[in-house]
Amino acid sequence: xxxxxxxxxxxxxxxxxxxxxxxxxxxxxxxxxxxSWEESxxxxxxxxxxxxxxxxxxxxxxxxxxxxxxxxxxxRSPIQNGDALVVELRPESLNPNSFQxxxxxxxxxxxxxxxxxxHLAINAQTRHRCALPEGIDRWLEASGVGKIGSI
Amino acid sequence: xxxxxxxxxxxxxxxxxxxxxxxxxxxxxxxxxxxSWEESxxxxxxxxxxxxxxxxxxxxxxxxxxxxxxxxxxxRSPIQNGDALVVELRPESLNPNSFQxxxxxxxxxxxxxxxxxxHLAINAQTRHRCALPEGIDRWLEASGVGKIGSI
Amino acid sequence: xxxxxxxxxxxxxxxxxxxxxxxxxxxxxxxxxxxSWEESxxxxxxxxxxxxxxxxxxxxxxxxxxxxxxxxxxxRSPIQNGDALVVELRPESLNPNSFQxxxxxxxxxxxxxxxxxxHLAINAQTRHRCALPEGIDRWLEASGVGKIGSI
Amino acid sequence: xxxxxxxxxxxxxxxxxxxxxxxxxxxxxxxxxxxSWEESxxxxxxxxxxxxxxxxxxxxxxxxxxxxxxxxxxxRSPIQNGDALVVELRPESLNPNSFQxxxxxxxxxxxxxxxxxxHLAINAQTRHRCALPEGIDRWLEASGVGKIGSI
Numbered sequence: 001x002x003x004x005x006x007x008x009x010x011x012x013x014x015x016x017x018x019x020x021x022x023x024x025x026x027x028x029x030x031x032x033x034x035x036s037w038e039e040s041x042x043x044x045x046x047x048x049x050x051x052x053x054x055x056x057x058x059x060x061x062x063x064x065x066x067x068x069x070x071x072x073x074x075x076r077s078p079i080q081n082g083d084a085l086v087v088e089l090r091p092e093s094l095n096p097n098s099f100q101x102x103x104x105x106x107x108x109x110x111x112x113x114x115x116x117x118x119h120l121a122i123n124a125q126t127r128h129r130c131a132l133p134e135g136i137d138r139w140l141e142a143s144g145v146g147k148i149g150s151i
Numbered sequence: 152x153x154x155x156x157x158x159x160x161x162x163x164x165x166x167x168x169x170x171x172x173x174x175x176x177x178x179x180x181x182x183x184x185x186x187s188w189e190e191s192x193x194x195x196x197x198x199x200x201x202x203x204x205x206x207x208x209x210x211x212x213x214x215x216x217x218x219x220x221x222x223x224x225x226x227r228s229p230i231q232n233g234d235a236l237v238v239e240l241r242p243e244s245l246n247p248n249s250f251q252x253x254x255x256x257x258x259x260x261x262x263x264x265x266x267x268x269x270h271l272a273i274n275a276q277t278r279h280r281c282a283l284p285e286g287i288d289r290w291l292e293a294s295g296v297g298k299i300g301s302i
Numbered sequence: 303x304x305x306x307x308x309x310x311x312x313x314x315x316x317x318x319x320x321x322x323x324x325x326x327x328x329x330x331x332x333x334x335x336x337x338s339w340e341e342s343x344x345x346x347x348x349x350x351x352x353x354x355x356x357x358x359x360x361x362x363x364x365x366x367x368x369x370x371x372x373x374x375x376x377x378r379s380p381i382q383n384g385d386a387l388v389v390e391l392r393p394e395s396l397n398p399n400s401f402q403x404x405x406x407x408x409x410x411x412x413x414x415x416x417x418x419x420x421h422l423a424i425n426a427q428t429r430h431r432c433a434l435p436e437g438i439d440r441w442l443e444a445s446g447v448g449k450i451g452s453i
Numbered sequence: 454x455x456x457x458x459x460x461x462x463x464x465x466x467x468x469x470x471x472x473x474x475x476x477x478x479x480x481x482x483x484x485x486x487x488x489s490w491e492e493s494x495x496x497x498x499x500x501x502x503x504x505x506x507x508x509x510x511x512x513x514x515x516x517x518x519x520x521x522x523x524x525x526x527x528x529r530s531p532i533q534n535g536d537a538l539v540v541e542l543r544p545e546s547l548n549p550n551s552f553q554x555x556x557x558x559x560x561x562x563x564x565x566x567x568x569x570x571x572h573l574a575i576n577a578q579t580r581h582r583c584a585l586p587e588g589i590d591r592w593l594e595a596s597g598v599g600k601i602g603s604i
């Protein structure tokens with residue numbers, strides 16, 4: 001399977017993403033990151049019901065929650081309405097309880113922004129640290145294989 | 152108690168509410184409506200834990216959910232960054248299972264927008280119609296008394 | 303050209319679209335409507351720079367602005383994280399200065415929500431009513447032809 | 454003047470800020486930061502028209518734009534619907550063209566989150582670096598004085 005299928009996504013900037021300065025309002029980038037991450041998991045083959053609460057086809061909430069403990073972004077050049085962005089995800093395993101995802105947003109031939117989101121795995125009931133869900137482990141591993149394969 | 156405390160609120164338009172046309176992006180109005188409604192309930196004396204799921208001080212989700220079944224808005228004049236709006240709520244009981252709230256947004260001496268949000272009471276487990284929560288009934292009744300009192 | 307290309311779109315509900323009641327937070331629907339409308343114009347062949355201010359490839363702001371003067375939505379059944387929605391647009395010309403778009407959101411075999419957004423054409427400088435942009439006129443007309451063709 | 458007036462703000466978490474995990478959806482924090490910054494500038498005595506484009510009382514866009522070049526957040530404990538947060542701003546001048554603001558969000562006696570937003574001053578037309586607007590300089594300086602005064 002081509003890793004581009006789940007690590008290289010596309011997004012068109014929409015009018016509601018802008019502000020009165022005429023460019024993308026900064027915090028929309030984090031919404032795009034999270035949505036791209038969800039899309040990546042789906043394209044890889046996971047169901048949202050495995051990972052996220054609030055799904056139609058799951059009576060129970062997943063045992064493991066993945067709250068975000070840190071995020072950051074660097075904005076390199078203005079992002080404007082109608083821009084067709086390429087979003088490249090680089091997932092990174094940190095330890096048995098934690099991972100982060102780098103997001104690079106490209107517009108044409110330049111980098112428009114870079115972001116990073118770090119998740120911690122906790123038991124949804126006790127809120128104690130726990131192992132990452134098995135599906136996330138597979139996605140992390142496959143992402144690394146993909147990168148090796150693309151060298 | 153002065154009904155203005157819970158039916159006449161204020162809101163300043165913020166930069167992130169605008170779009171590249173330089174005015175408020177339309178759907179933000181509905182966010183303001185819902186936030187004003189929550190603020191009104193609090194100012195009246197209800198706790199958010201009585202009405203909404205996801206609160207710190209409530210182990211259980213409220214038995215009754217209040218999904219929105221209809222909403223609408225009319226935009227009369229442009230709303231701009233920094234505008235200090237007055238938001239007047241006019242709650243209206245429809246039947247034992249349902250109520251709606253009118254929201255009038257004024258900027259200076261003119262009406263900037265009007266909105267309406269209609270809620271239905273359902274049992275959060277069975278999702279069948281049920282009676283409105285007792286706190287909402289009190290808030291609805293007090294709102295009516297307030298209006299009579301202000302004539 | 304198949305009208306489905308520009309009037310029948312798809313959207314997956316994302317985690318950030320939900321609230322603590324476990325379902326789509328109501329006003330996100332209007333964001334989806336506007337984004338679907340922009341996508342429809344693009345798929346039909348218009349550039350965003352023709353219609354919206356704030357674009358990379360347009361030094362000047364379009365002469366005609368299309369503010370929303372009315373919108374409404376009816377919510378028929380809960381919309382949940384991961385739902386793959388079909389969004390059908392039915393554009394409707396109202397008069398030389400105004401048009402509206404109906405949006406039907408389907409999830410599987412049932413209608414999840416219906417929305418309506420009404421735009422007025424105004425001169426961006428004088429803010430007086432004016433004729434619709436030529437591209438919007440073509441899109442409106444082609445949408446009607448598409449419907450006849452599909453009978 | 455008491456620096457608390459413009460550096461210590463309050464915010465109640467609203468239902469639309471949550472997601473189906475029952476807690477604040479992470480990127481809302483950045484919206485709160487920006488809104489708190491705008492509120493701080495207003496409380497200090499600046500008008501939004503001096504700093505932001507898209508205002509009612511300014512025909513011209515401010516000469517200087519203040520795009521965000523970096524932002525980051527650390528989430529320490531879950532933030533829930535109805536939480537009454539205290540937001541403390543600590544502005545920091547970096548150089549003649551740049552400043553950043555630290556935001557500490559407290560809920561009761563614990564720190565719920567910390568965020569940082571860094572702005573660069575550019576000429577809105579040429580997009581070249583330039584001096585910070587005079588009002589921002591005064592706000593930065595007064596914030597420092599406030600801190601000294603509170604020791």
